[in-house]
Amino acid sequence: MTPEVNGEEVFYFCLKGSTLLRKHLKDNNNVEGSETSSEVVSRVIPRGETIFECLTGLPLVKRSLSVGQDFSWQAAAHLPATAPQRQGPLYEFRTYRIRPDRTAAFLRLTNDKIHLRTAHSQLIGYWSVEYGGLNQVFHIWKYDSFSQRAAVRSALAQDPRWMSEYISQAIPMLTWQDNHVTTLLPWSRLRTPPLEGGAFELASFKMRLGGPPLWGRSLQHAMASHDAPGHAHLVAAFHSEIGHLDTVHALWWFESADKRRQVQGDAMAEVAVHVHTRDNKVMFACSFSPLK
Structure with missing residues (x-):
């Protein structure tokens, strides 16, 4: 059975994307100090896998971002329905x-x-x-x-x-x-x-x-x-x-x-x-x- 994924966690990992991954890998001695976040993502994440999947091991039914894509833009398409109302008093x-x-x-x-x-x-x-x-x-x-x-x-x-x-x-x-x-x-x-x-x-x-x-x-x-x-x-x-x-x-x-x-x-x-x-x-x- 596919584990349930919390929408807030998806947003968090997608929004912070490459920065989180870079820190995660650096802490585990798997990143060179001169590498950029994009270089790390391209080298480490398997083609088509999301950053959320890479960090947690949980699959996403909807892929929020993949290698080389803009993280925050892709994340915005899959935000949970808790955004503030833009109408109303x-x-x-x-x-x-x-x-x-x-x-x-x-x-x-x-x-x-x-x-x-x-x-x-x-x-x-x-x-x-x-x-x-x-x-x-x-x-x-x-x-x-x-x-x-x-x-x-x-x-x-x-x-x-x-x-x-x-x-x-x-x-x-x-x-x-x-x-x-x-x-x-x-x-x-x-x-x-x-x-x-x-x-x-x-x-x-x-x-x-x-x-x-x-x-x-x-x-x-x-x-x-x-x-x-x-x-x-x-x-x-x-x-x-x-x-x-x-x-x-x-x-x-x-x-x-x-x-x-x-x-x-x-x-x-x-x-x-x-x-x-x-x-x-x-x-x-x-x-x-x-x-x-």
């Missing part, structure tokens, strides 16, 4: 750092005037960061397209009440702003927490180059195993499209910060090989946040 993440002496005033002002902003586009959530970033707020805005966002920003700039009653007062309170654009991972949907209140965690993972075709299925399984009653509630999982590239953001909800500590597990342990760096922050929803 965009979610803009915005983070503001506030002057320490103006944090309370900024939150009061935003509470009073946020309706001027939500008249133009949909607010998903607005949080005050408690741990992992001092004097910060984090918010998510939903758009149907980049053109819709451009229209919204143009309308805001021409909205006299928004500019005079909010922007003119809020901007002097801020010391730093950041944004990037994300989309939901194909298997994720925005979910409302089971209860209002509680603590939210935004966990961010800088992933290995290759995107969801490389690590998507493993990531889905890891997060699903962590998402259970009495453990953690996955609100949504996002993948960056602009800014902070190759980054996955998981938005979790817990009954409290102490509950998070009690049930905390490493949801990413089984995909650790695909993760370069990690970061997180624990936040509490503002009173005017739709998600709370």
Whole structure:
């Protein structure tokens, strides 16, 4: 019986192709230091055999690449069906750092005037960061397209009440702003927490180059195993499209910060090989946040 071949492994070996093979052979004293990767491939791999077959001994029903062919191009034709969606809503993440002496005033002002902003586009959530970033707020805005966002920003700039009653007062309170654009991972949907209140965690993972075709299925399984009653509630999982590239953001909800500590597990342990760096922050929803 032909062994089952994992699509992520196929992608990994094909994408890294000759470089992996060259290292593998060099470690086993079967390559000269001056040889190029292409020369190694041509000399060592039997005609018609794939690099994946050469390294693992497993046959592939569909040959993804053979000697002399361009590795990454051929690999792209056989990616597993876990690529991010190129259609669907965009979610803009915005983070503001506030002057320490103006944090309370900024939150009061935003509470009073946020309706001027939500008249133009949909607010998903607005949080005050408690741990992992001092004097910060984090918010998510939903758009149907980049053109819709451009229209919204143009309308805001021409909205006299928004500019005079909010922007003119809020901007002097801020010391730093950041944004990037994300989309939901194909298997994720925005979910409302089971209860209002509680603590939210935004966990961010800088992933290995290759995107969801490389690590998507493993990531889905890891997060699903962590998402259970009495453990953690996955609100949504996002993948960056602009800014902070190759980054996955998981938005979790817990009954409290102490509950998070009690049930905390490493949801990413089984995909650790695909993760370069990690970061997180624990936040509490503002009173005017739709998600709370």
